Amino acid sequence: MSWINLAFDKLLQTNGDDRLRATYLRSLLTGAESAKEIRQFGLADWLSEMYRSTWLTATTRLWRARRNGLGPVVLTCLVMAPTIGGAFVLIGIDVAAGTLTLAGAVTMAQAVLRLQSFGVLGDAGTALARSTSVLGALVSLRLELGLPAIEPSRLKVPRATPSKSGEPAEVQFDRVSFRYPSRDTYAVNELSLRIPAGQSIAFVGVNGAGKSTLVKLLCGLYAPDEGEIRVDRADPAVDEAARRRVAVIFQDFVRYHLPLRDNIVLGAGDTDHALVERALTDAGGTALLERRGLSWDTVLSSEYDGGTDLSGGQWQRVALARALAAVAGGAGVLVLDEPTAALDVRAEAALFERFLEVTRGVTTILVSHRLSSVRHADRIVVLADPSGNERGIVEDGSHEELMRLGGRYAEMFSLQARRFAPVAR
Structure with missing residues (x-):
């Protein structure tokens, strides 16, 4: 026996x-x-x-x-x-x-x-x-x-050939409304917005304003109850090529138990090593390869022989590289849906600034509850509060314009800034 x-x-x-x-x-x-x-x-x-x-x-x-x-x-x-x-x-x-x-x-x-x-x-x-x-x-x-x-x-990642591959995409929201089946109120209510190709924009607002819901609608994960969403004049909810034009890093992005190379290639659908290496460099993750025992073929999980675990910050670099590789592979819109929530304020702000720098010329959408992290976007959109029976967009402009306006964005920004101001002794 x-x-x-x-x-x-x-x-x-x-x-x-x-x-x-x-x-x-x-x-x-x-x-x-x-x-x-x-x-x-x-x-x-x-x-x-x-x-x-x-x-x-x-x-x-x-x-x-x-x-x-x-x-x-x-x-x-x-x-x-x-x-x-x-x-x-x-x-x-x-x-x-x-x-x-x-x-x-x-x-x-x-x-x-x-x-x-x-x-x-x-x-x-x-x-x-x-x-x-x-x-x-x-x-x-x-x-x-x-x-x-x-x-x-x-194995090569199969991808539908996106239209206008390599070019920034235009995004259009036309009177979009959406309500989750389990709720009585709208998560997004009569929102209209045009994002020109190549512009960086940030969605901000109170909790429940529908920031992440807008991202899911743009990705085609949900279809709006009313109105239309277009990426290069195609509906991402039904058009696979339009959906492939949108690359996104969700807050709960997946940490794949796959080799480092594959974790990045997933976004691009291409095994070109130069593309993968450039994406990791632009994401600020080259220090990963300086770790002892870590190479492109190392599985990012200690459950496997020769595998290794990464810290939260290191995983965020890998996820960012995945999204940048997707842009190189043909995506025309790049979305960051609060993927850096686990970082402190300064680390998140530094990552967002680098992100905006390396994606200049790409249609970029940022979502964060920390306004200091998105202040350098070309345009900031303050979403309405559905609980207050508001609709659509409350304010729209650059950081400087909205601060001069002295409205809701300026109030929220000043309130957050006071939280991190040094205390006088």
Whole structure:
């Protein structure tokens, strides 16, 4: 029994990382947490193929290991088969001679059948072998046909070809209203807004003003109840090419347990290393590669052999690089939906300034509750407060213009500034 347990443990170790990765990929495809990014970046087909090939690799290795250790297993079966058969013959003789009752015979037979616990017949590994043997045969057939082996980490991310690839996009909101099914009030109410191609704009407002809802509508995750949204005159809710023109970093962006390279490539749909390297540089993440033991092929999770974890700030650099790679890959609108909420005020402001600098000329939308972080945007839009029966946009202008206006933005900015002012002693 001990030998069997050791053999089974060895089999599990043979393909541990591959099985773990396959399970993780399946959770990405079926989990709600990653659904937004999978739809936005068009990753469903790529992840499905990656899951299939990773699971196939894992089960093939397992079956090969089982086959290599089949000799001792067969020997064990050959020893046990006549032993169990002989025991049943003796039970039959005793029953025929009247020395053993029928009830006793049943009890003895059950005891004999329990002997299989000392072998591999009927264990969980046998069931696994049956399910993986077919996959092993398919792999052999693929090799016999001369088809190339699949390398999951090098699969190209499938993307719809966006229109006007590489050019900044124009965004139009025309009397857009949206209400969540579970709520009585509108999250966005009769909002009209035009964002010219190449302009940087910030959405600000009180909690519940609909900032993140607007981003989800722009991404095509929801369709407006009323009005229209257009990206290059196409509706992102129904037009996949228009949806691919929008790259976004959500507040709850996904930290993929994939190599560093793949974490960035996901946004671009291109494996060009120069593009990936430039995106990481522009995101201020080159220091990542200076860490001991971290390379482009390092899996960003310590659950894997040779993998490593990143800090929250480092993950934000990777997520920013992913979005910048998407722009290089054809996205025309870049959205930051409070992805830096975990950073302190100064770190967030520095990251946003760098972001605006490296994305100059790209249509950019910033969402943050910290007004000091978005003050350098070309334009700041103050959204109405739906709870106060307001509609659309309250104020619209540059930081300087809105401060001179002395309205709601100036009040909110001054209130936040006082919170971080040095205390006189």
